Amino acid sequence: MTAPRVAAAAIGLVRAYGEGRGAVRALDGVTLWLPAGRFTAVMGPSGSGKSTLLHCLAGLDRPTAGQVLLGDTDLGALGEAARTAVRRDRIGFVFQDGNLLGHLSAGENIDLAASLAGRRPDRGWRTELVDRLGIGDRLRHLPGELSGGQRQRVAVARALLGRPEIVVADEPTGALDTESGRELLGLLRGCVDDYGQTVVMVTHDPLAASVSDQVLLLRDGTAAGRLADPTPGTVLSALGELGTGGRRPAPVPS
Numbered sequence: 189m190t191a192p193r194v195a196a197a198a199i200g201l202v203r204a205y206g207e208g209r210g211a212v213r214a215l216d217g218v219t220l221w222l223p224a225g226r227f228t229a230v231m232g233p234s235g236s237g238k239s240t241l242l243h244c245l246a247g248l249d250r251p252t253a254g255q256v257l258l259g260d261t262d263l264g265a266l267g268e269a270a271r272t273a274v275r276r277d278r279i280g281f282v283f284q285d286g287n288l289l290g291h292l293s294a295g296e297n298i299d300l301a302a303s304l305a306g307r308r309p310d311r312g313w314r315t316e317l318v319d320r321l322g323i324g325d326r327l328r329h330l331p332g333e334l335s336g337g338q339r340q341r342v343a344v345a346r347a348l349l350g351r352p353e354i355v356v357a358d359e360p361t362g363a364l365d366t367e368s369g370r371e372l373l374g375l376l377r378g379c380v381d382d383y384g385q386t387v388v389m390v391t392h393d394p395l396a397a398s399v400s401d402q403v404l405l406l407r408d409g410t411a412a413g414r415l416a417d418p419t420p421g422t423v424l425s426a427l428g429e430l431g432t433g434g435r436r437p438a439p440v441p442s
């Protein structure tokens with residue numbers, strides 16, 4: 189059996205904030221990779237660096253040292269304009285609150301990245317996504333007229349429309365009720381299984397993480413382990429071994 193291709197990777201990734209005595213290394217030399225066509229969850233105690241890692245992988249934040257690779261592209265080496273283009277063309281985003289533009293209809297939100305890039309969306313693919321996500325009769329509505337679960341479905345459709353190399357999801361079920369959260373996770377899982385989509389998701393929820401193929405654990409800004417084929421039970425015990433207390437920031441050596 190051949191090993192899966194790597195969609196994205198962090199190599200010796202350091203992200204430090206601030207200077208001098210108050211400086212914090214949010215990420216302190218993290219090396220990990222996201223296999224293509226797989227679902228990866230990132231977990232760890234509060235302050236362990238999960239969001240910072242996700243932001244670096246998605247080109248929203250720049251490494252202080254080390255590398256972030258998307259395919260063969262070193263995101264840290266790109267200028268601002270090139271990173272913006274990478275985010276628009278090669279990465280799909282699903283945030284906790286959907287992050288839709290309130291004055292645009294659901295359909296316009298779905299088409300936004302393509303419109304900004306001056307591209308026509310692939311109509312067949314768009315229809316398939318909209319049908320699959322069950323939002324065909326909601327496309328003319330504004331986000332404020334949709335339920336939280338429907339807004340997240342629109343966000344998923346928007347994220348997938350450009351067939352991105354990775355979909356980056358930051359606590360995508362955090363603002364949803366249990367049933368809507370379960371549905372959304374099932375949809376993300378389906379994107380991986382049926383379309384070969386690569387997904388990376390930060391979550392605090394062991395049940396959500398158990399939908400993934402692997403859980404990457406962070407502690408104090410460092411990679412603290414990997415759990416393959418997770419179940420809620422194995423995730424819980426791995427978190428227990430990590431300790432769930434708050435983070436003690438790693439001081440930056442002077």
Ligand SMILES: Nc1ncnc2c1ncn2[C@@H]1O[C@H](COP(=O)(O)OP(=O)(O)OP(=O)(O)O)[C@@H](O)[C@H]1O
Nearest residue numbers: 205212214233234235236237238239240241435437
């Ligand atoms: N912009 C920033 N400026 C200064 N410190 C920051 C900044 N962003 C993050 N940090 C610090 O970096 C560390 C990691 O933060 P991060 O948000 O990545 O953790 P997290 O694991 O996502 O936490 P949570 O689970 O609470 O969301 C924390 O100590 C945080 O205070």
